[in-house]
Amino acid sequence: MIELHYWPTPNGHKIPIFLEEAGLEYVVKPVDIGKGDQFKPDYLAISPNNKMPAIVDTAPADGGAPVSVFESGAILIYLAEKSGRFLPRGLRERNEVLEWLFWQVGGLGPMTGQYGHFNVYAPEKIPYAIDRYTKEAYRLLGVVDKRLAGREFVAAGEFTIADMAIHPWINAYKKAPLDLEPYPELRRWHAAVAARPAVQRAYALTDKVNPNAGAPLSDEERKHLFGQGPR
Numbered sequence: 554m555i556e557l558h559y560w561p562t563p564n565g566h567k568i569p570i571f572l573e574e575a576g577l578e579y580v581v582k583p584v585d586i587g588k589g590d591q592f593k594p595d596y597l598a599i600s601p602n603n604k605m606p607a608i609v610d611t612a613p614a615d616g617g618a619p620v621s622v623f624e625s626g627a628i629l630i631y632l633a634e635k636s637g638r639f640l641p642r643g644l645r646e647r648n649e650v651l652e653w654l655f656w657q658v659g660g661l662g663p664m665t666g667q668y669g670h671f672n673v674y675a676p677e678k679i680p681y682a683i684d685r686y687t688k689e690a691y692r693l694l695g696v697v698d699k700r701l702a703g704r705e706f707v708a709a710g711e712f713t714i715a716d717m718a719i720h721p722w723i724n725a726y727k728k729a730p731l732d733l734e735p736y737p738e739l740r741r742w743h744a745a746v747a748a749r750p751a752v753q754r755a756y757a758l759t760d761k762v763n764p765n766a767g768a769p770l771s772d773e774e775r776k777h778l779f780g781q782g783p784r
Contacts (some may be wrong), residue, residue: 561759563721573751587774646709653715672729697752701738
């Protein structure tokens with residue numbers, strides 16, 4: 554059994570996609586980041602960076618005590634190795650998948666996240682920041698569009714954790730949509746992944762866990778999401 558500590562965000566979506574694709578048994582433990590659940594001591598015990606998602610594997614492969622994992626990239630690798638799926642074992646194929654996984658966690662996610670913050674959530678419009686992150690978001694879309702030319706999936710010739718990591722970060726902000734028209738390979742791939750039944754089941758968790766997703770943020774939610782300093 555996997556305990557999935559989750560809230561419907563781009564990083565949050567990655568893990569139920571894997572769990573649904575792999576058919577692993579899991580239970581959702583909502584972490585309402587707008588209410589500050591990520592700062593509760595019991596959650597910090599498994600996710601010390603007070604971010605989500607995180608998991609607890611109650612039946613790890615070594616038969617020992619439950620294993621907790623935080624950081625979405627690390628979780629995907631852990632689950633892939635646990636299940637033997639979606640991360641090839643061949644040297645070159647595995648390397649490709651990990652390259653694109655870390656491209657997402659180190660580039661596409663942070664840069665697109667800043668694009669979303671300054672376009673959607675910032676209390677004032679800062680032209681330099683908006684221009685900086687908009688250009689970077691489009692640059693990254695161009696990188697993966699070129700990568701997908703002649704390829705069904707991002708890496709290793711098959712659906713992997715790289716696809717699972719990248720997909721939720723493509724046009725993650727409905728209130729600030731990016732123009733995907735110049736990226737035909739990306740659009741083709743994104744639609745194909747979105748059509749997978751397991752992916753649809755994973756995204757459907759949004760309405761179950763947070764029916765108010767997309768609503769304007771309250772002052773309390775802004776405080777928990779954007780107002781934290783050292784603790």
